[in-house]
Amino acid sequence: MTERDGQPVSTPFYVSPQQAMADRAEYARKGIARGRSVVVLQYTDGVVFVAENPSRALHKVSEIYDRIAFAAVGKYNEFENLRIGGVRYADLRGYTYDRDDVTARGLANVYAQTLGTIFSSAGEKPYEVELIVAEVGAGPEDDQIYRLPHDGSIVDEHGSVAVGGNADQISNYLDQRHRDGMTLAEALKLAVESLTRDNNGGERTLTAEQLEVAVLDRTRPQQRKFKRLLGRQLSRLLDEGTPTSEESAPEESDS
Amino acid sequence: MEANTRSTGRLPAAFLTPGSSSFMDFLGAQAPELLPGNRPLPPVAGAVEIPHGTTIVAASFPGGVVLAGDRRATMGNVIAQRDIEKVFPADEYSAVGIAGTAGLAVEMVKLFQLELEHFEKVEGVPLSLEGKANRLSTMIRSNLGMALQGLAVVPIFAGWDVDRQKGRIFSYDVTGGRSEEHGFAAIGSGSVFARGSLKKLFRPDLTEGQATTLVVQALYDAADDDSATGGPDLARRIYPIVTVITDEGFRKLTEAQCSEIVRAIHDRRLDEPDGPRAALL
Numbered sequence: 284m285t286e287r288d289g290q291p292v293s294t295p296f297y298v299s300p301q302q303a304m305a306d307r308a309e310y311a312r313k314g315i316a317r318g319r320s321v322v323v324l325q326y327t328d329g330v331v332f333v334a335e336n337p338s339r340a341l342h343k344v345s346e347i348y349d350r351i352a353f354a355a356v357g358k359y360n361e362f363e364n365l366r367i368g369g370v371r372y373a374d375l376r377g378y379t380y381d382r383d384d385v386t387a388r389g390l391a392n393v394y395a396q397t398l399g400t401i402f403s404s405a406g407e408k409p410y411e412v413e414l415i416v417a418e419v420g421a422g423p424e425d426d427q428i429y430r431l432p433h434d435g436s437i438v439d440e441h442g443s444v445a446v447g448g449n450a451d452q453i454s455n456y457l458d459q460r461h462r463d464g465m466t467l468a469e470a471l472k473l474a475v476e477s478l479t480r481d482n483n484g485g486e487r488t489l490t491a492e493q494l495e496v497a498v499l500d501r502t503r504p505q506q507r508k509f510k511r512l513l514g515r516q517l518s519r520l521l522d523e524g525t526p527t528s529e530e531s532a533p534e535e536s537d538s
Numbered sequence: 539m540e541a542n543t544r545s546t547g548r549l550p551a552a553f554l555t556p557g558s559s560s561f562m563d564f565l566g567a568q569a570p571e572l573l574p575g576n577r578p579l580p581p582v583a584g585a586v587e588i589p590h591g592t593t594i595v596a597a598s599f600p601g602g603v604v605l606a607g608d609r610r611a612t613m614g615n616v617i618a619q620r621d622i623e624k625v626f627p628a629d630e631y632s633a634v635g636i637a638g639t640a641g642l643a644v645e646m647v648k649l650f651q652l653e654l655e656h657f658e659k660v661e662g663v664p665l666s667l668e669g670k671a672n673r674l675s676t677m678i679r680s681n682l683g684m685a686l687q688g689l690a691v692v693p694i695f696a697g698w699d700v701d702r703q704k705g706r707i708f709s710y711d712v713t714g715g716r717s718e719e720h721g722f723a724a725i726g727s728g729s730v731f732a733r734g735s736l737k738k739l740f741r742p743d744l745t746e747g748q749a750t751t752l753v754v755q756a757l758y759d760a761a762d763d764d765s766a767t768g769g770p771d772l773a774r775r776i777y778p779i780v781t782v783i784t785d786e787g788f789r790k791l792t793e794a795q796c797s798e799i800v801r802a803i804h805d806r807r808l809d810e811p812d813g814p815r816a817a818l819l
Contacts, residue, residue, distance in 0.1 A: 340662075342662060345659070346659050347659070364554045364556065365549075365554070367553075367554070367556070367660055368549045368554045369549075370656065370659050370660055371553045371561075371564055372549060372553060374561055374652055374655070374656050374659075375564070375565070375568065375569065377652075378561075378565070378572065378648070378649070378652055379569075379572070392547070393547065393548070393549055396547035396548040396549075397548040397549045397554075399548075400548045401548075505630075
């Protein structure tokens with residue numbers, strides 16, 4: 284730093300575009316890694332979203348449209364804005380054209396453009412968020428899951444996906460164990476197992492109160508396929524997935 | 539106006555601005571031409587011949603509320619449509635039936651359904667039943683200009699109040715004035731006759747099955763005396779739309795269920811064409 288007329292003047296440094304982008308990416312990734320993870324898995328009848336989230340009011344998983352749901356990690360106010368933007372986009376599009384014309388692909392594109400523009404515009408702070416947009420189809424082969432990292436890229440995912448802190452490790456765990464045609468209870472059990480493993484290989488336990496679980500269920504008779512699993516229903520499903528209760532009381536569920 | 543037609547393809551700033559949870563407010567700011575009440579009308583002399591929907595009736599019973607409508611749309615003295623549907627689910631726990639200008643009514647219902655769904659998705663909780671009824675008021679009021687030119691739309695709103703655990707009925711006038719009805723309500727050209735019928739047949743302790751029969755009786759009586767209300771068409775199998783809302787949510791009776799109610803009433807009326815008689819004193 285030099286002085287001119289008693290005022291400090293900072294020397295302008297040259298920062299290469301690569302470096303500038305790398306710094307922004309680093310900033311966004313650090314923000315995302317601080318949060319708990321969200322996992323999304325396909326099962327026979329649809330797509331299940333599982334998040335570690337003790338709050339009942341601030342959701343990480345939400346409904347966007349009839350067959351489309353949204354999950355996010357990172358900074359709450361940023362992904363909440365994106366979520367509301369997505370609901371407005373979907374509702375306006377469905378109102379202008381038809382409900383069938385609202386697709387996860389279209390929504391993922393708009394999110395990618397939004398995140399990409401913000402990421403590469405020097406005037407804006409990059410969003411510290413990573414999103415998942417999923418759509419449930421008529422059959423498992425028609426389900427779509429898109430992962431949208433902070434920089435505006437889109438990754439088309441199949442089977443299972445994890446975002447947030449620890450995402451790589453959780454993804455690996457899920458990739459090895461997820462298979463097509465799992466029941467909801469099996470998929471839920473796998474999701475919870477993947478979330479409870481920490482960096483050092485140890486395990487924590489997660490109760491129903493600490494989990495936010497929602498499904499896009501293609502068998503739902505209503506037009507809107509999104510449903511949150513809460514309270515007793517969730518506890519029952521969690522118990523169903525564990526082998527001990529299956530062996531001791533297989534037919535006792537009060538479905 | 540489409541979100542992704544902008545040059546960058548990103549969501550426009552208005553989409554990401556925190557603010558109202560109302561889809562109507564958003565539409566008003568973003569695409570005002572899509573709001574039904576927002577179109578200037580040229581002055582017209584005399585009545586315009588446009589399809590009109592007619593009679594809607596509602597009745598409450600201890601476990602919920604039923605809302606039903608006939609299937610006729612008329613254009614002057616011509617039957618414009620025999621199988622129009624004028625009763626719609628508004629959301630999981632409410633329904634709306636609309637009499638008046640059919641085209642506008644259908645558009646308004648579509649927007650009303652979206653308004654409720656949008657609020658629920660943005661806020662994470664549904665509107666209260668009163669809140670829903672008030673939103674419908676606002677929509678009807680915004681249509682006042684058109685109503686005064688002969689394009690009136692008048693709804694009945696019925697729903698299950700999750701907080702108070704009972705079915706409730708709201709009726710409206712063209713200015714959006716809202717009043718809660720206790721027991722039963724009817725609107726549309728045949729409502730005078732339907733209300734007379736409801737008044738004589740309604741009892742506060744009806745079962746769900748009796749309440750559905752009651753509203754079909756009322757529609758039958760309305761069709762008997764009002765040329766714009768369509769009676770059950772047994773030959774074409776066009777029956778009234780009957781919907782029930784209870785604590786389990788909205789349910790529309792199937793064609794088979796409606797047919798059963800209609801045929802029972804029809805068979806009785808072969809002997810007594812004026813329908814069931816109420817006690818004289």
